[in-house]
Amino acid sequence: MTRTVRRTRRTLQVAGAATAALLALSACSSSEDTSSAAPGSPASTSSEKLSGTVTVFAAASLKESFTTLGKEFEKEHPGTKVTFSFGGSDSLAASITGGAPADVFASASPKTMKIVTDAGSASGAPATFVRNQLEIATLPGNPDKITSLKDLTSSGLKVVLCDKGVPCGAAAQKALDAGKLKLTPVSYEQDVKSALTKVELKEADAAVVYKTDVHAAGDKVEGVDFPESADAVNDYPIVQLKDTENAEAAKAFIALVQSSEGQKVLTEAGFLKP
Structure with missing residues (x-):
């Protein structure tokens, strides 16, 4: 009789421990699933869509090519808008260092780009994306x-x-x-x-x-x-600006310019590869 009671108690203890383990595993799994779907987590952040306006200051000679790329960017990223200010690179550089709001600067020469970098208005190092003759x-x-x-x-x-x-x-x-x-x-x-x-x-x-x-x-x-x-071949550098209000979209636009798709548009316009 006593031996039977002991066996029953041992069986209940084992069953209880197994149940507790299953509940803990289930809770852990549930917690992990919730974390991966939570807003602001790495997974959800990487899939967030770009939005807002990207303001690009660019050399006048880039007008046709960049206008085409701007339309392509808006098509690839619904909810974004690319606005351009085209002109002489020296005037654009002066506007940027004077506080004009912009996200990206594409210059027709390293010399005019240096005006912006020397003033501390660039974020990172400029990259040459095309050349022109x-x-x-x-x-x-x-x-x-x-x-x-x-x-x-x-x-x-x-x-x-x-x-x-x-x-x-x-x-x-x-x-x-x-x-x-x-x-x-x-x-x-x-x-x-x-x-x-x-x-x-x-x-x-x-x-x-x-x-x-x-x-x-x-x-x-x-x-x-x-x-x-x-x-007298000119290198054309491009850079994200320090005071950008839309950093992710600015990076994405520069990436498009440097991509094979962007380079195709530029070379078809007569630009030389960097």
């Missing part, structure tokens, strides 16, 4: 028969250059120096698009601009290559 833009059909950079020094031609403080102007001066040529333009323009417009409106016979701008103008102008341009 100069070309002479003439009137359609090239009525003045321009075939070289030296031809632009003819006194009978109205030639336009970018201002020397702008990357395209600095590159043009570098090319002229390489050819030991002196050129007095009818005007210096604040960005490459303004210089090109002078030719498109027939207010100038020629302008020294980028190949990408000649490409974008279509049949409004005609392009003339010149060997000195090889001595």
Whole structure:
């Protein structure tokens, strides 16, 4: 009788311990599942969708390509909007260091990018994403028969250059120096698009601009290559800005620019690979 009671007690103790273990395991598993689904956890954070506005300050020569990439970015990330400010890189750099709100800066030269980095306005190191080479833009059909950079020094031609403080102007001066040529333009323009417009409106016979701008103008102008341009190829750096209000979207836009998809858009526009 006593032996039977002891066996019964031992059986109940074992069963109780097993039940307690199962309950503990179930509670632990439930806790882990809840944690993985909790808002703000690593899993949920990585899957969060981008939203809000990304403000990009970019060199004027990037207008067509970046506008295309901006539309693609908005398509890939519903709920986002990309706004652009295009212009001379030096003016954009001055605006950024002066406190203008922006998330990304894409410059047409390392020199103008340095204005921003030296001021402590960049987040991280800039990365070169494309390069660009100069070309002479003439009137359609090239009525003045321009075939070289030296031809632009003819006194009978109205030639336009970018201002020397702008990357395209600095590159043009570098090319002229390489050819030991002196050129007095009818005007210096604040960005490459303004210089090109002078030719498109027939207010100038020629302008020294980028190949990408000649490409974008279509049949409004005609392009003339010149060997000195090889001595004045510009690197284009891009960087996330320090005071961005949308860091994740800014990083994503830069990633798109550097991606194979972004590089395809840029090279088709005439840019050179970095």
